[in-house]
Amino acid sequence: MAADPLTAAVSDRICQHMNDDHGVAVVAYARHYGGVSDAQTARMVAITPQAMQLEVDGRTVQVGFDHELSDSEDAHRTLVAMLRAMPQQA
Secondary structure, eight states: OOOOOOOHHHHHHHHHHHHHHOHHHHHHHHHHTSOOTTOOOEEEEEEOSSEEEEEETTEEEEEEOSSOOOSHHHHHHHHHHHHHHSOOOO
């Protein structure tokens, strides 16, 4: 299956999937990469080639990527790699 370019529709699809199925990971992104160590709730609201935009406890937080994402498959690999790079929670 070919990867999709990161259009607004693809961003919406990725965000819905992350919020519906991986909410704990979204909070972890906010805490670790967004610098909101006490984050209670977080939702992914957009993903662009440069960053993910999160709504964390009612405020907007940008989390930049270490490279410009090329497509949806790159987004998937990058999000997984970012999660795996975090210290494991006890």
